[in-house]
Amino acid sequence: MRSPCPICAALDLVGDKWSLLIVRDMIWLGKTRYNQFTDSPEHIPTNILADRLKRMERFGLIQSKPYQDNPPRHEYHLTDKGLELRPVLIEMIHWANKHIPGTITPPVPID
């Protein structure tokens, strides 16, 4: 850890442009599989997706489990630790809806 500051510690885990989008896809869109994540409109590069899934599993935010043997494929689910990032994302939604023109208000309930 860079410091014992909780904000800093959180950013060390999810302070990048992609990890929280994967959490978003899992929470609100029910995505679990590799090609579902690459289908999102932000078009996450596959090498970044692979890296972030590995990091997020190492940090205890997600768990992987195999769903196919040949070729081997995994699906990914949020742990409680990952799921509980939801309030952070909800505050980001409120903030962006208020301050960044052109952002859409989610059609699903977020509170």
Next chain:
Amino acid sequence: MRSPCPICAALDLVGDKWSLLIVRDMIWLGKTRYNQFTDSPEHIPTNILADRLKRMERFGLIQSKPYQDNPPRHEYHLTDKGLELRPVLIEMIHWANKHIPGTITPPVPID
């Protein structure tokens, strides 16, 4: 913008390991000046600090104003847009205090 998703739009502005630490220093520690930010325990590199302050001003999160002419020096203050990131940070604090061992609970009221 990568997409009209508000979470994505927020991350395009503050989805990095440093910008929100600068916001933290401004909100809770009242920091406004360059050397005050470099004094924080995370030791932000000066080139990154300069880059982030420029980006944050371009994004409308902070405003700079000169406080000294020779040599020229600026101080930085949050705009309403920057200040209203507070609820995002507070949710990060709650999340990290619960899920990341070794993080300290801030001694000042955060709610």
